[in-house]
Amino acid sequence: MQNRLTVVVVEEDRDRAIGIVDALKESGDCEVFLIAHHSALARKIAAHAPDIVLIDIDNPTRDMMEELTLASGPLDRPVAMFVSGAAGGLAQAAIEAGVSAYVVDGLAPERVKPVMDTAIARFSMVRRMRQELAETRRALEERKVIDRAKGLLMKAKGIDEDAAYALLRKTAMDQGRKVADVAEALVTAAGLLG
Amino acid sequence: MRRVTLPVAYMPLVDAAPLIIAQEMGFAEDEAIALDLIAAPSWSSLRDMLGFGRVDAAHMLSPVPVAMGLGLGGMTASLAAISVLSVNGNVIGIGRPLEDKLRAQGYGFDFADARAAASALKSASSGKLVFGVPFPFSMHVELLRYWVERTALGADSIEIRTVPPPLMAEALEAGDIDAFCVGEPWGSVVVDRGLGALLLPGKAIWQGAPEKVLATRTDWAETEPDLVGRLMRAVWQSSRWLAKPESRIAAAEILSRQRYLDLPAELIDRALSGRMILSGHGEQRQCDDFLRFHGAAASFPWRSQAKWIAHRLARAHGLSADPDTAARVFRSDLYRQHMTQTDADLPGASEKLEGAIHHPTAVGSTRGRLNLLPDRFFDGAVFDPDAPE
CATH class of the missing domain: 3.40.190.10 (Periplasmic binding protein-like II)
Incomplete structure (x- = not known):
């Protein structure tokens, strides 16, 4: 029987980290460790002697992982980013999902696959949620700017709210721009003039 | 088109x-x-x-x-x-504890002399110095290694760790690193946060x-x-x-x-003008061709x-x-x-022979008006691409 795989997950956000760790544990035969803080990252990783290290692709501390690709590094076992060879398709999926994996040299692709499948699914979900949150925030911001622009127009031209919005929309359509962009330009201009 | x-x-x-x-x-x-x-x-x-x-x-x-x-x-x-x-365009800098020791020794922070900086650092440090750099494969690492190998510091005097530039200041503050080599504006960010001082520009090690x-x-x-x-x-x-x-x-x-970059223009201007502010003490040095x-x-x-x-x-x-x-x-x-x-x-x-140009020198070119600028290594060594040591 082969030994259980040791997986280290590097993730600062506590809730996200718990989700990933739990999913990996459920998926089967691996031991999972979490590193939440990037201080002395390479040393902490080396202490676990992991087979696989997973880290968010957008995490700037990813560059610290690059040290582990050198055989003279603290692991004394070279790792490669999980990119090429037999599992090439998986690598592309991983990149799209926003997870980068560092795998110890010589580990068979079929042993990596279950872990990666789980990680990809989990990171995709996290990424989708983050995008949705960002979009909601942006929509909220746009709403606020449009409200301020409407207020400025109502005051300056003595018109009501509906008329103010209609004016914004017409201007946006005439100029081929978004209502929010026109509103923002108006608010900025008013700020400069006021 | x-x-x-x-x-x-x-x-x-x-x-x-x-x-x-x-x-x-x-x-x-x-x-x-x-x-x-x-x-x-x-x-x-x-x-x-x-x-x-x-x-x-x-x-x-x-x-x-x-x-x-x-x-x-x-x-x-x-x-x-x-x-x-x-x-060029990198800086080598040190955290506050080392800065204080160098000041106590009377070091002048000339931001130019690579040998003198190494000697000062040598007498201020006991044990290995930990340097933060942005990436294991970088000019930062190459310049650092070249410098310590060929000065009083010696090849075994430092340990190099990867620290993403925006986190360099934080790593100094946490004591994870003693010093750093980083591209601007991140060295100046360390200075402005009062966490350390700049010691040398990259060009003090290799001008080209x-x-x-x-x-x-x-x-x-x-x-x-x-x-x-x-x-x-x-x-x-x-x-x-x-x-x-x-x-x-x-x-x-x-x-x-x-x-x-989302940082103040004044901070960015230092690298562009070569007018570097070295520390919280306000020392300013003009470094031509910094970048x-x-x-x-x-x-x-x-x-x-x-x-x-x-x-x-x-x-x-x-x-x-x-x-x-x-x-x-x-x-x-x-x-x-x-x-x-x-x-x-x-x-x-x-x-070309890397390191061989000590003064602006005219060289053969397609339009016949090319002058190459000095590309000296601080130790005067010359790298011959046809006969590397």
Whole structure:
């Protein structure tokens, strides 16, 4: 029987980290460790002697992982980013999902696959949620700017709210721009003039 | 000419200026291209984006394509350095505890003498000094190693750790590192946060260090000659604009914007003007050519520069791969091919003795008016690309 795989997950956000760790544990035969803080990252990783290290692709501390690709590094076992060879398709999926994996040299692709499948699914979900949150925030911001622009127009031209919005929309359509962009330009201009 | 949009990745640093300015000041537009500039969160991400085809070109640490040519690092792909984006521009700095000790010794912080700085550091330190650098394959690491090997400090005096530049100040504060070598504006950020002082500019170690390159995938560079040429020329025009003193203020303003560096223009201006503030004590030093983008064949990818990098890397990592083969990633051939249509003055040779130029020197070139600037190593050594030590 082969030994259980040791997986280290590097993730600062506590809730996200718990989700990933739990999913990996459920998926089967691996031991999972979490590193939440990037201080002395390479040393902490080396202490676990992991087979696989997973880290968010957008995490700037990813560059610290690059040290582990050198055989003279603290692991004394070279790792490669999980990119090429037999599992090439998986690598592309991983990149799209926003997870980068560092795998110890010589580990068979079929042993990596279950872990990666789980990680990809989990990171995709996290990424989708983050995008949705960002979009909601942006929509909220746009709403606020449009409200301020409407207020400025109502005051300056003595018109009501509906008329103010209609004016914004017409201007946006005439100029081929978004209502929010026109509103923002108006608010900025008013700020400069006021 | 049909306008083409090229996705291009960069790291938010002052030396990403040639790409940012090419887009912002219309030099890309002149070549009928638009640069879709994507800020990368880390050097490894940037490399992966380029390797996997998410972007077509990138602002990259000059040793990265060479290291990949030697089989080093977490990704295998063949990258080409089609031009040099910047020469010099790094700083070596130290945290407060070391700064205080150096002051107590009466060290003058001249920001120039590499040997004196090493000796001062040697007597101020007990045990190994831990240096933070942005990436394991970087000019930062090469300059640091070269410096300690050839001074009072000695090769075993330091330990090098990777710390992403925006976290350098934090790592100093936490005591994870004692000192650092980083690209601007991150050294100045450390100074302004009162966490340390600048010791040396990169050019005090090597005056002609190729810092960042414009990199593409090798296959793209070879199969898209038209786009490569347009990109290369747009960036060249941009760097020419950047080299004019009257462009400096506008350049600092553009770089400081939220979507690029998102830091005060004053901080960015220090690297562009070479007027560096060294510490919270307010010492100011003028360092000419602190960071160079243009002129004196600055953007020419000298094969000999790549060989220097390749030989250093091969030795440091005990590699048997042929360094001269890896050095071919610096594509002086493509540079010549695409730049002949401009008024760039191209050097006659693609290799030079690195470190041999001590005064501005006229060399053979296509237009006959090329002067190369000093490229001295601090110890006066000369690297002969045909007979590396």
